[in-house]
Amino acid sequence: MFAQFKAFSRLHPLIRFLLIGTLVTKAAKSMTTPFLALYLHMKTGADFGTVGLVIGLGYFSSTVGGVVGGALSDKIGRKKVMLSSIFIWSFVFILFGLVHDFMWFLLLNILSGLCHSCFEPVSKALMAELSEREMRFRIFSLRYLAINVGAAVGPLLGTYFGLAKTGTPFIITGLVYFGYAALLSLMMIRLITVKETNIAPEKVQAGSVLKTIKQDKALRFYIGGGILFLFSYSQMESTLLQYLNNDFANGVKIFSTLITLNAVTVILLQVPLTRLFEKYKSLTTISIGTVFCILGNTGFSLANGWIVFMLSMFVLTIGEILCFPSMNVLLDELAPDHMKGAYYGMQNLYNIGEFLGPWLGGMMLALYGGKAVFLIAACSVFLALGAYHVGRRKFLSAQHHDVSPFSY
Structure with a gap:
Protein backbone atom coordinates (compact mmCIF):
# COMPACT_ATOMS: atom_id res chain seq x y z
CA MET A 1 0.00 0.00 0.00
CA PHE A 2 2.85 2.39 0.84
CA ALA A 3 4.49 1.63 -2.52
CA GLN A 4 1.22 2.45 -4.30
CA PHE A 5 0.89 5.74 -2.43
CA LYS A 6 4.51 6.59 -3.24
CA ALA A 7 3.91 5.83 -6.93
CA PHE A 8 0.74 7.93 -6.88
CA SER A 9 2.60 10.85 -5.31
CA ARG A 10 5.15 10.79 -8.13
CA LEU A 11 2.52 11.37 -10.79
CA HIS A 12 2.05 14.80 -12.31
CA PRO A 13 -0.12 16.86 -9.90
CA LEU A 14 -2.78 17.37 -12.56
CA ILE A 15 -3.02 13.62 -13.13
CA ARG A 16 -3.53 13.11 -9.39
CA PHE A 17 -6.21 15.79 -9.41
CA LEU A 18 -7.96 14.22 -12.42
CA LEU A 19 -7.94 10.79 -10.76
CA ILE A 20 -9.41 12.12 -7.52
CA GLY A 21 -11.86 14.23 -9.52
CA THR A 22 -12.93 11.13 -11.46
CA LEU A 23 -13.89 9.40 -8.22
CA VAL A 24 -15.78 12.40 -6.84
CA THR A 25 -17.64 13.29 -10.03
CA LYS A 26 -18.51 9.66 -10.79
CA ALA A 27 -19.99 9.32 -7.32
CA ALA A 28 -21.95 12.53 -7.86
CA LYS A 29 -23.16 11.47 -11.29
CA SER A 30 -24.12 8.01 -10.02
CA MET A 31 -26.51 9.67 -7.57
CA THR A 32 -28.68 10.51 -10.58
CA THR A 33 -28.07 8.50 -13.75
CA PRO A 34 -29.18 5.05 -12.47
CA PHE A 35 -32.55 6.58 -11.56
CA LEU A 36 -32.91 8.94 -14.54
CA ALA A 37 -35.61 6.93 -16.35
CA LEU A 38 -37.80 6.80 -13.24
CA TYR A 39 -37.22 10.50 -12.54
CA LEU A 40 -38.21 11.54 -16.07
CA HIS A 41 -41.37 9.43 -15.88
CA MET A 42 -42.34 11.01 -12.57
CA LYS A 43 -41.68 14.58 -13.70
CA THR A 44 -43.16 14.45 -17.20
CA GLY A 45 -45.65 11.58 -17.11
CA ALA A 46 -44.12 10.20 -20.32
CA ASP A 47 -44.47 6.47 -20.94
CA PHE A 48 -41.43 4.28 -20.43
CA GLY A 49 -40.93 3.77 -24.16
CA THR A 50 -40.64 7.52 -24.70
CA VAL A 51 -38.36 7.85 -21.68
CA GLY A 52 -36.20 5.07 -23.10
CA LEU A 53 -35.88 7.05 -26.33
CA VAL A 54 -34.66 10.08 -24.38
CA ILE A 55 -32.07 7.95 -22.56
CA GLY A 56 -30.98 6.37 -25.83
CA LEU A 57 -30.50 9.75 -27.50
CA GLY A 58 -28.11 10.68 -24.69
CA TYR A 59 -25.98 7.62 -25.45
CA PHE A 60 -26.18 8.35 -29.18
CA SER A 61 -25.00 11.94 -28.73
CA SER A 62 -22.16 10.68 -26.53
CA THR A 63 -21.07 8.21 -29.22
CA VAL A 64 -21.04 10.80 -31.99
CA GLY A 65 -19.77 13.70 -29.87
CA GLY A 66 -16.70 11.83 -28.65
CA VAL A 67 -15.21 11.68 -32.11
CA VAL A 68 -15.84 15.39 -32.66
CA GLY A 69 -14.73 16.50 -29.18
CA GLY A 70 -11.49 14.52 -29.26
CA ALA A 71 -10.54 15.90 -32.66
CA LEU A 72 -11.51 19.42 -31.59
CA SER A 73 -9.15 19.19 -28.60
CA ASP A 74 -6.29 18.38 -30.99
CA LYS A 75 -7.12 21.50 -32.96
CA ILE A 76 -7.83 24.12 -30.26
CA GLY A 77 -6.25 22.53 -27.16
CA ARG A 78 -7.20 20.22 -24.29
CA LYS A 79 -7.81 23.02 -21.81
CA LYS A 80 -10.50 24.81 -23.79
CA VAL A 81 -12.46 21.65 -24.58
CA MET A 82 -12.25 20.17 -21.08
CA LEU A 83 -13.19 23.31 -19.18
CA SER A 84 -15.99 24.44 -21.49
CA SER A 85 -17.56 20.97 -21.52
CA ILE A 86 -17.48 20.43 -17.76
CA PHE A 87 -18.77 23.92 -16.94
CA ILE A 88 -21.68 23.37 -19.33
CA TRP A 89 -22.17 19.89 -17.86
CA SER A 90 -22.54 21.34 -14.35
CA PHE A 91 -25.39 23.61 -15.47
CA VAL A 92 -27.02 20.70 -17.31
CA PHE A 93 -27.25 18.74 -14.06
CA ILE A 94 -28.60 21.73 -12.13
CA LEU A 95 -31.29 22.28 -14.77
CA PHE A 96 -32.24 18.59 -14.60
CA GLY A 97 -33.25 19.23 -10.99
CA LEU A 98 -35.27 22.35 -11.82
CA VAL A 99 -37.18 21.79 -15.08
CA HIS A 100 -40.40 19.83 -15.61
CA ASP A 101 -40.99 20.03 -19.36
CA PHE A 102 -40.35 16.96 -21.52
CA MET A 103 -38.55 18.85 -24.29
CA TRP A 104 -36.18 20.38 -21.74
CA PHE A 105 -35.28 16.91 -20.49
CA LEU A 106 -34.70 15.74 -24.05
CA LEU A 107 -32.37 18.67 -24.78
CA LEU A 108 -30.54 18.36 -21.47
CA ASN A 109 -29.90 14.63 -21.90
CA ILE A 110 -28.45 15.20 -25.37
CA LEU A 111 -26.24 17.98 -23.96
CA SER A 112 -25.16 15.71 -21.11
CA GLY A 113 -24.08 13.05 -23.61
CA LEU A 114 -22.15 15.63 -25.63
CA CYS A 115 -20.40 17.02 -22.55
CA HIS A 116 -19.45 13.53 -21.40
CA SER A 117 -18.08 12.66 -24.83
CA CYS A 118 -16.00 15.84 -24.98
CA PHE A 119 -14.58 15.74 -21.45
CA GLU A 120 -13.76 12.05 -20.91
CA PRO A 121 -11.63 11.30 -24.02
CA VAL A 122 -9.76 14.59 -23.70
CA SER A 123 -8.97 14.00 -20.03
CA LYS A 124 -7.55 10.57 -20.91
CA ALA A 125 -5.46 12.10 -23.69
CA LEU A 126 -4.13 14.75 -21.29
CA MET A 127 -3.21 12.16 -18.66
CA ALA A 128 -1.35 10.17 -21.31
CA GLU A 129 0.54 13.25 -22.48
CA LEU A 130 1.56 14.24 -18.96
CA SER A 131 2.88 10.78 -18.03
CA GLU A 132 5.68 8.44 -19.00
CA ARG A 133 4.61 5.62 -21.30
CA GLU A 134 5.47 2.86 -18.80
CA MET A 135 3.16 4.48 -16.21
CA ARG A 136 0.07 4.66 -18.39
CA PHE A 137 -1.31 1.20 -17.60
CA ARG A 138 -1.14 2.03 -13.89
CA ILE A 139 -2.76 5.43 -14.45
CA PHE A 140 -5.63 4.02 -16.50
CA SER A 141 -6.08 1.23 -13.94
CA LEU A 142 -6.33 3.77 -11.12
CA ARG A 143 -8.81 5.75 -13.22
CA TYR A 144 -10.91 2.62 -13.72
CA LEU A 145 -10.76 1.91 -9.98
CA ALA A 146 -11.92 5.47 -9.24
CA ILE A 147 -14.85 5.05 -11.63
CA ASN A 148 -15.95 1.84 -9.93
CA VAL A 149 -15.66 3.22 -6.40
CA GLY A 150 -17.70 6.24 -7.43
CA ALA A 151 -20.29 4.05 -9.14
CA ALA A 152 -20.64 1.96 -5.97
CA VAL A 153 -21.07 4.95 -3.65
CA GLY A 154 -23.22 7.19 -5.85
CA PRO A 155 -26.51 5.24 -5.91
CA LEU A 156 -26.49 4.99 -2.12
CA LEU A 157 -26.11 8.78 -1.89
CA GLY A 158 -28.90 9.26 -4.44
CA THR A 159 -31.26 7.16 -2.35
CA TYR A 160 -30.25 9.06 0.81
CA PHE A 161 -30.97 12.45 -0.77
CA GLY A 162 -34.41 11.31 -1.90
CA LEU A 163 -34.26 11.18 -5.68
CA ALA A 164 -37.67 9.53 -5.81
CA LYS A 165 -39.26 12.69 -4.40
CA THR A 166 -37.13 15.63 -5.53
CA GLY A 167 -34.46 16.70 -8.01
CA THR A 168 -32.06 17.57 -5.19
CA PRO A 169 -29.41 14.99 -6.20
CA PHE A 170 -29.23 16.55 -9.68
CA ILE A 171 -28.62 19.99 -8.20
CA ILE A 172 -25.99 18.57 -5.82
CA THR A 173 -24.32 16.82 -8.76
CA GLY A 174 -24.30 20.04 -10.75
CA LEU A 175 -22.72 21.96 -7.88
CA VAL A 176 -20.07 19.25 -7.42
CA TYR A 177 -19.23 19.44 -11.13
CA PHE A 178 -19.09 23.24 -11.02
CA GLY A 179 -16.70 23.14 -8.06
CA TYR A 180 -14.58 20.54 -9.81
CA ALA A 181 -14.52 22.65 -12.99
CA ALA A 182 -13.45 25.74 -11.04
CA LEU A 183 -10.64 23.88 -9.26
CA LEU A 184 -9.57 22.22 -12.51
CA SER A 185 -9.35 25.61 -14.16
CA LEU A 186 -7.06 26.88 -11.39
CA MET A 187 -4.94 23.72 -11.53
CA MET A 188 -4.44 24.08 -15.26
CA ILE A 189 -3.41 27.70 -14.93
CA ARG A 190 -0.89 26.88 -12.21
CA LEU A 191 0.54 23.54 -13.28
CA ILE A 192 0.66 23.20 -17.04
CA THR A 193 1.79 25.34 -19.89
CA VAL A 194 0.02 26.19 -23.10
CA LYS A 195 2.35 23.77 -24.90
CA GLU A 196 1.29 20.88 -22.68
CA THR A 197 -2.41 21.44 -23.31
CA ASN A 198 -2.08 22.07 -27.02
CA ILE A 199 0.13 19.21 -28.15
CA ALA A 200 -0.63 19.35 -31.85
CA PRO A 201 2.54 20.00 -33.82
CA GLU A 202 0.63 19.08 -36.95
CA LYS A 203 -2.70 20.85 -36.85
Whole structure:
Protein backbone atom coordinates (compact mmCIF):
# COMPACT_ATOMS: atom_id res chain seq x y z
CA MET A 1 0.00 0.00 0.00
CA PHE A 2 2.85 2.39 0.84
CA ALA A 3 4.49 1.63 -2.52
CA GLN A 4 1.22 2.45 -4.30
CA PHE A 5 0.89 5.74 -2.43
CA LYS A 6 4.51 6.59 -3.24
CA ALA A 7 3.91 5.83 -6.93
CA PHE A 8 0.74 7.93 -6.88
CA SER A 9 2.60 10.85 -5.31
CA ARG A 10 5.15 10.79 -8.13
CA LEU A 11 2.52 11.37 -10.79
CA HIS A 12 2.05 14.80 -12.31
CA PRO A 13 -0.12 16.86 -9.90
CA LEU A 14 -2.78 17.37 -12.56
CA ILE A 15 -3.02 13.62 -13.13
CA ARG A 16 -3.53 13.11 -9.39
CA PHE A 17 -6.21 15.79 -9.41
CA LEU A 18 -7.96 14.22 -12.42
CA LEU A 19 -7.94 10.79 -10.76
CA ILE A 20 -9.41 12.12 -7.52
CA GLY A 21 -11.86 14.23 -9.52
CA THR A 22 -12.93 11.13 -11.46
CA LEU A 23 -13.89 9.40 -8.22
CA VAL A 24 -15.78 12.40 -6.84
CA THR A 25 -17.64 13.29 -10.03
CA LYS A 26 -18.51 9.66 -10.79
CA ALA A 27 -19.99 9.32 -7.32
CA ALA A 28 -21.95 12.53 -7.86
CA LYS A 29 -23.16 11.47 -11.29
CA SER A 30 -24.12 8.01 -10.02
CA MET A 31 -26.51 9.67 -7.57
CA THR A 32 -28.68 10.51 -10.58
CA THR A 33 -28.07 8.50 -13.75
CA PRO A 34 -29.18 5.05 -12.47
CA PHE A 35 -32.55 6.58 -11.56
CA LEU A 36 -32.91 8.94 -14.54
CA ALA A 37 -35.61 6.93 -16.35
CA LEU A 38 -37.80 6.80 -13.24
CA TYR A 39 -37.22 10.50 -12.54
CA LEU A 40 -38.21 11.54 -16.07
CA HIS A 41 -41.37 9.43 -15.88
CA MET A 42 -42.34 11.01 -12.57
CA LYS A 43 -41.68 14.58 -13.70
CA THR A 44 -43.16 14.45 -17.20
CA GLY A 45 -45.65 11.58 -17.11
CA ALA A 46 -44.12 10.20 -20.32
CA ASP A 47 -44.47 6.47 -20.94
CA PHE A 48 -41.43 4.28 -20.43
CA GLY A 49 -40.93 3.77 -24.16
CA THR A 50 -40.64 7.52 -24.70
CA VAL A 51 -38.36 7.85 -21.68
CA GLY A 52 -36.20 5.07 -23.10
CA LEU A 53 -35.88 7.05 -26.33
CA VAL A 54 -34.66 10.08 -24.38
CA ILE A 55 -32.07 7.95 -22.56
CA GLY A 56 -30.98 6.37 -25.83
CA LEU A 57 -30.50 9.75 -27.50
CA GLY A 58 -28.11 10.68 -24.69
CA TYR A 59 -25.98 7.62 -25.45
CA PHE A 60 -26.18 8.35 -29.18
CA SER A 61 -25.00 11.94 -28.73
CA SER A 62 -22.16 10.68 -26.53
CA THR A 63 -21.07 8.21 -29.22
CA VAL A 64 -21.04 10.80 -31.99
CA GLY A 65 -19.77 13.70 -29.87
CA GLY A 66 -16.70 11.83 -28.65
CA VAL A 67 -15.21 11.68 -32.11
CA VAL A 68 -15.84 15.39 -32.66
CA GLY A 69 -14.73 16.50 -29.18
CA GLY A 70 -11.49 14.52 -29.26
CA ALA A 71 -10.54 15.90 -32.66
CA LEU A 72 -11.51 19.42 -31.59
CA SER A 73 -9.15 19.19 -28.60
CA ASP A 74 -6.29 18.38 -30.99
CA LYS A 75 -7.12 21.50 -32.96
CA ILE A 76 -7.83 24.12 -30.26
CA GLY A 77 -6.25 22.53 -27.16
CA ARG A 78 -7.20 20.22 -24.29
CA LYS A 79 -7.81 23.02 -21.81
CA LYS A 80 -10.50 24.81 -23.79
CA VAL A 81 -12.46 21.65 -24.58
CA MET A 82 -12.25 20.17 -21.08
CA LEU A 83 -13.19 23.31 -19.18
CA SER A 84 -15.99 24.44 -21.49
CA SER A 85 -17.56 20.97 -21.52
CA ILE A 86 -17.48 20.43 -17.76
CA PHE A 87 -18.77 23.92 -16.94
CA ILE A 88 -21.68 23.37 -19.33
CA TRP A 89 -22.17 19.89 -17.86
CA SER A 90 -22.54 21.34 -14.35
CA PHE A 91 -25.39 23.61 -15.47
CA VAL A 92 -27.02 20.70 -17.31
CA PHE A 93 -27.25 18.74 -14.06
CA ILE A 94 -28.60 21.73 -12.13
CA LEU A 95 -31.29 22.28 -14.77
CA PHE A 96 -32.24 18.59 -14.60
CA GLY A 97 -33.25 19.23 -10.99
CA LEU A 98 -35.27 22.35 -11.82
CA VAL A 99 -37.18 21.79 -15.08
CA HIS A 100 -40.40 19.83 -15.61
CA ASP A 101 -40.99 20.03 -19.36
CA PHE A 102 -40.35 16.96 -21.52
CA MET A 103 -38.55 18.85 -24.29
CA TRP A 104 -36.18 20.38 -21.74
CA PHE A 105 -35.28 16.91 -20.49
CA LEU A 106 -34.70 15.74 -24.05
CA LEU A 107 -32.37 18.67 -24.78
CA LEU A 108 -30.54 18.36 -21.47
CA ASN A 109 -29.90 14.63 -21.90
CA ILE A 110 -28.45 15.20 -25.37
CA LEU A 111 -26.24 17.98 -23.96
CA SER A 112 -25.16 15.71 -21.11
CA GLY A 113 -24.08 13.05 -23.61
CA LEU A 114 -22.15 15.63 -25.63
CA CYS A 115 -20.40 17.02 -22.55
CA HIS A 116 -19.45 13.53 -21.40
CA SER A 117 -18.08 12.66 -24.83
CA CYS A 118 -16.00 15.84 -24.98
CA PHE A 119 -14.58 15.74 -21.45
CA GLU A 120 -13.76 12.05 -20.91
CA PRO A 121 -11.63 11.30 -24.02
CA VAL A 122 -9.76 14.59 -23.70
CA SER A 123 -8.97 14.00 -20.03
CA LYS A 124 -7.55 10.57 -20.91
CA ALA A 125 -5.46 12.10 -23.69
CA LEU A 126 -4.13 14.75 -21.29
CA MET A 127 -3.21 12.16 -18.66
CA ALA A 128 -1.35 10.17 -21.31
CA GLU A 129 0.54 13.25 -22.48
CA LEU A 130 1.56 14.24 -18.96
CA SER A 131 2.88 10.78 -18.03
CA GLU A 132 5.68 8.44 -19.00
CA ARG A 133 4.61 5.62 -21.30
CA GLU A 134 5.47 2.86 -18.80
CA MET A 135 3.16 4.48 -16.21
CA ARG A 136 0.07 4.66 -18.39
CA PHE A 137 -1.31 1.20 -17.60
CA ARG A 138 -1.14 2.03 -13.89
CA ILE A 139 -2.76 5.43 -14.45
CA PHE A 140 -5.63 4.02 -16.50
CA SER A 141 -6.08 1.23 -13.94
CA LEU A 142 -6.33 3.77 -11.12
CA ARG A 143 -8.81 5.75 -13.22
CA TYR A 144 -10.91 2.62 -13.72
CA LEU A 145 -10.76 1.91 -9.98
CA ALA A 146 -11.92 5.47 -9.24
CA ILE A 147 -14.85 5.05 -11.63
CA ASN A 148 -15.95 1.84 -9.93
CA VAL A 149 -15.66 3.22 -6.40
CA GLY A 150 -17.70 6.24 -7.43
CA ALA A 151 -20.29 4.05 -9.14
CA ALA A 152 -20.64 1.96 -5.97
CA VAL A 153 -21.07 4.95 -3.65
CA GLY A 154 -23.22 7.19 -5.85
CA PRO A 155 -26.51 5.24 -5.91
CA LEU A 156 -26.49 4.99 -2.12
CA LEU A 157 -26.11 8.78 -1.89
CA GLY A 158 -28.90 9.26 -4.44
CA THR A 159 -31.26 7.16 -2.35
CA TYR A 160 -30.25 9.06 0.81
CA PHE A 161 -30.97 12.45 -0.77
CA GLY A 162 -34.41 11.31 -1.90
CA LEU A 163 -34.26 11.18 -5.68
CA ALA A 164 -37.67 9.53 -5.81
CA LYS A 165 -39.26 12.69 -4.40
CA THR A 166 -37.13 15.63 -5.53
CA GLY A 167 -34.46 16.70 -8.01
CA THR A 168 -32.06 17.57 -5.19
CA PRO A 169 -29.41 14.99 -6.20
CA PHE A 170 -29.23 16.55 -9.68
CA ILE A 171 -28.62 19.99 -8.20
CA ILE A 172 -25.99 18.57 -5.82
CA THR A 173 -24.32 16.82 -8.76
CA GLY A 174 -24.30 20.04 -10.75
CA LEU A 175 -22.72 21.96 -7.88
CA VAL A 176 -20.07 19.25 -7.42
CA TYR A 177 -19.23 19.44 -11.13
CA PHE A 178 -19.09 23.24 -11.02
CA GLY A 179 -16.70 23.14 -8.06
CA TYR A 180 -14.58 20.54 -9.81
CA ALA A 181 -14.52 22.65 -12.99
CA ALA A 182 -13.45 25.74 -11.04
CA LEU A 183 -10.64 23.88 -9.26
CA LEU A 184 -9.57 22.22 -12.51
CA SER A 185 -9.35 25.61 -14.16
CA LEU A 186 -7.06 26.88 -11.39
CA MET A 187 -4.94 23.72 -11.53
CA MET A 188 -4.44 24.08 -15.26
CA ILE A 189 -3.41 27.70 -14.93
CA ARG A 190 -0.89 26.88 -12.21
CA LEU A 191 0.54 23.54 -13.28
CA ILE A 192 0.66 23.20 -17.04
CA THR A 193 1.79 25.34 -19.89
CA VAL A 194 0.02 26.19 -23.10
CA LYS A 195 2.35 23.77 -24.90
CA GLU A 196 1.29 20.88 -22.68
CA THR A 197 -2.41 21.44 -23.31
CA ASN A 198 -2.08 22.07 -27.02
CA ILE A 199 0.13 19.21 -28.15
CA ALA A 200 -0.63 19.35 -31.85
CA PRO A 201 2.54 20.00 -33.82
CA GLU A 202 0.63 19.08 -36.95
CA LYS A 203 -2.70 20.85 -36.85
CA VAL A 204 -5.67 18.59 -37.45
CA GLN A 205 -7.60 19.67 -40.53
CA ALA A 206 -11.33 19.41 -41.14
CA GLY A 207 -12.32 15.90 -42.09
CA SER A 208 -9.12 14.36 -40.72
CA VAL A 209 -11.03 12.06 -38.36
CA LEU A 210 -12.79 10.33 -41.26
CA LYS A 211 -9.54 10.19 -43.21
CA THR A 212 -7.85 8.59 -40.22
CA ILE A 213 -10.48 5.85 -39.96
CA LYS A 214 -10.17 5.23 -43.68
CA GLN A 215 -6.37 5.05 -43.76
CA ASP A 216 -5.47 3.53 -40.40
CA LYS A 217 -6.33 -0.17 -40.72
CA ALA A 218 -5.12 -0.98 -37.20
CA LEU A 219 -7.49 1.60 -35.71
CA ARG A 220 -10.45 0.09 -37.55
CA PHE A 221 -9.70 -3.34 -36.09
CA TYR A 222 -9.27 -1.85 -32.60
CA ILE A 223 -12.64 -0.13 -32.90
CA GLY A 224 -14.22 -3.36 -34.11
CA GLY A 225 -12.68 -5.25 -31.20
CA GLY A 226 -13.95 -2.66 -28.72
CA ILE A 227 -17.49 -2.85 -30.15
CA LEU A 228 -17.51 -6.65 -29.90
CA PHE A 229 -16.11 -6.55 -26.35
CA LEU A 230 -18.70 -4.05 -25.11
CA PHE A 231 -21.47 -5.97 -26.89
CA SER A 232 -20.51 -8.93 -24.72
CA TYR A 233 -20.05 -6.86 -21.56
CA SER A 234 -23.48 -5.25 -21.96
CA GLN A 235 -25.12 -8.67 -21.58
CA MET A 236 -23.89 -8.77 -17.99
CA GLU A 237 -25.26 -5.28 -17.37
CA SER A 238 -28.69 -5.76 -18.99
CA THR A 239 -29.62 -9.26 -20.19
CA LEU A 240 -28.34 -11.10 -17.11
CA LEU A 241 -31.04 -9.60 -14.86
CA GLN A 242 -33.81 -10.62 -17.28
CA TYR A 243 -32.36 -14.12 -17.59
CA LEU A 244 -32.10 -14.61 -13.84
CA ASN A 245 -35.55 -13.16 -13.18
CA ASN A 246 -37.20 -15.43 -15.75
CA ASP A 247 -35.36 -18.70 -15.15
CA PHE A 248 -34.35 -18.76 -11.48
CA ALA A 249 -36.05 -18.38 -8.12
CA ASN A 250 -34.87 -15.22 -6.34
CA GLY A 251 -33.32 -14.06 -9.61
CA VAL A 252 -33.31 -10.39 -8.60
CA LYS A 253 -31.50 -11.20 -5.35
CA ILE A 254 -28.92 -13.24 -7.25
CA PHE A 255 -28.36 -10.35 -9.66
CA SER A 256 -27.97 -7.82 -6.83
CA THR A 257 -25.42 -10.09 -5.17
CA LEU A 258 -23.50 -10.49 -8.44
CA ILE A 259 -23.36 -6.74 -9.08
CA THR A 260 -22.08 -6.18 -5.53
CA LEU A 261 -19.49 -8.93 -6.03
CA ASN A 262 -18.39 -7.25 -9.27
CA ALA A 263 -17.89 -3.87 -7.58
CA VAL A 264 -16.10 -5.31 -4.54
CA THR A 265 -13.78 -7.41 -6.71
CA VAL A 266 -12.78 -4.38 -8.78
CA ILE A 267 -12.14 -2.28 -5.69
CA LEU A 268 -10.06 -4.97 -3.94
CA LEU A 269 -8.10 -6.41 -6.86
CA GLN A 270 -7.58 -3.52 -9.29
CA VAL A 271 -4.38 -2.30 -7.60
CA PRO A 272 -2.67 -5.69 -6.99
CA LEU A 273 -3.53 -6.92 -10.49
CA THR A 274 -2.20 -3.67 -11.94
CA ARG A 275 1.12 -4.19 -10.16
CA LEU A 276 1.23 -7.79 -11.37
CA PHE A 277 0.49 -7.08 -15.04
CA GLU A 278 2.04 -3.66 -15.68
CA LYS A 279 5.29 -5.31 -16.76
CA TYR A 280 3.52 -7.11 -19.61
CA LYS A 281 2.67 -5.70 -22.99
CA SER A 282 -0.86 -4.33 -23.29
CA LEU A 283 -1.95 -6.90 -25.90
CA THR A 284 -0.69 -9.72 -23.69
CA THR A 285 -2.76 -8.38 -20.79
CA ILE A 286 -5.83 -8.05 -23.04
CA SER A 287 -5.33 -11.62 -24.26
CA ILE A 288 -5.24 -12.97 -20.70
CA GLY A 289 -8.19 -10.79 -19.71
CA THR A 290 -10.34 -11.98 -22.60
CA VAL A 291 -9.71 -15.60 -21.61
CA PHE A 292 -11.19 -14.78 -18.19
CA CYS A 293 -14.14 -13.02 -19.87
CA ILE A 294 -14.79 -16.03 -22.12
CA LEU A 295 -14.71 -18.36 -19.10
CA GLY A 296 -17.00 -16.06 -17.11
CA ASN A 297 -19.61 -15.82 -19.87
CA THR A 298 -19.44 -19.59 -20.43
CA GLY A 299 -19.97 -20.03 -16.71
CA PHE A 300 -23.12 -17.87 -16.85
CA SER A 301 -24.38 -20.11 -19.64
CA LEU A 302 -23.77 -23.31 -17.67
CA ALA A 303 -24.70 -22.04 -14.18
CA ASN A 304 -27.62 -23.58 -12.33
CA GLY A 305 -27.27 -21.95 -8.92
CA TRP A 306 -25.74 -19.23 -6.74
CA ILE A 307 -22.22 -20.66 -6.43
CA VAL A 308 -21.53 -21.07 -10.15
CA PHE A 309 -23.00 -17.66 -10.94
CA MET A 310 -20.83 -16.00 -8.29
CA LEU A 311 -17.70 -17.84 -9.42
CA SER A 312 -18.45 -16.86 -13.03
CA MET A 313 -18.92 -13.22 -12.06
CA PHE A 314 -15.63 -13.24 -10.15
CA VAL A 315 -13.79 -14.68 -13.17
CA LEU A 316 -15.49 -12.25 -15.56
CA THR A 317 -14.56 -9.32 -13.32
CA ILE A 318 -10.87 -10.34 -13.37
CA GLY A 319 -11.08 -10.14 -17.16
CA GLU A 320 -12.77 -6.74 -16.94
CA ILE A 321 -10.03 -5.41 -14.65
CA LEU A 322 -7.31 -6.49 -17.08
CA CYS A 323 -9.01 -5.52 -20.34
CA PHE A 324 -10.45 -2.03 -19.88
CA PRO A 325 -7.23 -0.19 -18.83
CA SER A 326 -5.18 -2.16 -21.38
CA MET A 327 -7.55 -1.16 -24.18
CA ASN A 328 -6.74 2.47 -23.36
CA VAL A 329 -3.01 1.78 -23.36
CA LEU A 330 -3.15 -0.11 -26.65
CA LEU A 331 -4.96 2.79 -28.30
CA ASP A 332 -2.45 5.23 -26.81
CA GLU A 333 0.40 3.27 -28.40
CA LEU A 334 -1.33 3.56 -31.77
CA ALA A 335 -2.17 7.27 -31.58
CA PRO A 336 0.29 9.86 -32.95
CA ASP A 337 1.00 12.71 -30.55
CA HIS A 338 -0.89 15.30 -32.57
CA MET A 339 -4.08 13.18 -32.72
CA LYS A 340 -4.38 11.62 -29.26
CA GLY A 341 -7.60 13.49 -28.57
CA ALA A 342 -9.15 12.26 -31.82
CA TYR A 343 -8.11 8.68 -31.11
CA TYR A 344 -9.48 8.66 -27.58
CA GLY A 345 -12.62 10.27 -28.97
CA MET A 346 -12.95 7.37 -31.39
CA GLN A 347 -13.13 5.06 -28.39
CA ASN A 348 -16.69 6.35 -28.01
CA LEU A 349 -17.51 4.30 -31.10
CA TYR A 350 -17.09 1.30 -28.80
CA ASN A 351 -20.44 2.40 -27.36
CA ILE A 352 -22.11 0.99 -30.46
CA GLY A 353 -21.62 -2.37 -28.74
CA GLU A 354 -23.40 -1.13 -25.61
CA PHE A 355 -26.05 0.47 -27.81
CA LEU A 356 -26.83 -2.76 -29.71
CA GLY A 357 -26.07 -5.21 -26.90
CA PRO A 358 -29.19 -4.83 -24.73
CA TRP A 359 -31.48 -4.77 -27.78
CA LEU A 360 -30.01 -7.82 -29.53
CA GLY A 361 -29.47 -9.58 -26.21
CA GLY A 362 -33.14 -9.17 -25.33
CA MET A 363 -34.21 -10.58 -28.69
CA MET A 364 -31.85 -13.54 -28.38
CA LEU A 365 -33.08 -14.16 -24.84
CA ALA A 366 -36.66 -14.35 -26.09
CA LEU A 367 -35.78 -16.60 -29.04
CA TYR A 368 -33.07 -18.89 -27.69
CA GLY A 369 -32.86 -18.42 -23.92
CA GLY A 370 -30.18 -17.12 -21.59
CA LYS A 371 -27.75 -20.01 -22.01
CA ALA A 372 -27.41 -19.24 -25.72
CA VAL A 373 -27.04 -15.49 -25.06
CA PHE A 374 -23.97 -15.94 -22.88
CA LEU A 375 -22.39 -18.48 -25.20
CA ILE A 376 -22.76 -15.87 -27.95
CA ALA A 377 -21.29 -13.28 -25.57
CA ALA A 378 -18.27 -15.57 -25.05
CA CYS A 379 -17.88 -15.92 -28.83
CA SER A 380 -18.09 -12.12 -29.17
CA VAL A 381 -15.16 -11.71 -26.77
CA PHE A 382 -13.18 -14.30 -28.73
CA LEU A 383 -13.80 -12.36 -31.95
CA ALA A 384 -12.81 -9.14 -30.18
CA LEU A 385 -9.49 -10.71 -29.21
CA GLY A 386 -8.93 -11.74 -32.81
CA ALA A 387 -9.67 -8.20 -34.00
CA TYR A 388 -7.13 -6.74 -31.56
CA HIS A 389 -4.44 -9.18 -32.68
CA VAL A 390 -5.08 -8.43 -36.36
CA GLY A 391 -5.03 -4.70 -35.60
CA ARG A 392 -1.73 -5.05 -33.77
CA ARG A 393 -0.22 -6.90 -36.74
CA LYS A 394 -1.42 -4.14 -39.09
CA PHE A 395 0.18 -1.53 -36.83
CA LEU A 396 3.51 -3.36 -36.61
CA SER A 397 3.50 -4.01 -40.35
CA ALA A 398 2.93 -0.31 -41.06
CA GLN A 399 5.83 0.57 -38.74
CA HIS A 400 8.10 -2.02 -40.34
CA HIS A 401 7.44 -0.70 -43.84
CA ASP A 402 7.51 2.90 -42.62
CA VAL A 403 4.01 3.40 -43.97
CA SER A 404 2.27 6.24 -42.19
CA PRO A 405 -1.52 6.56 -42.38
CA PHE A 406 -1.12 10.25 -41.49
CA SER A 407 0.54 11.44 -44.68
CA TYR A 408 -2.38 13.59 -45.62
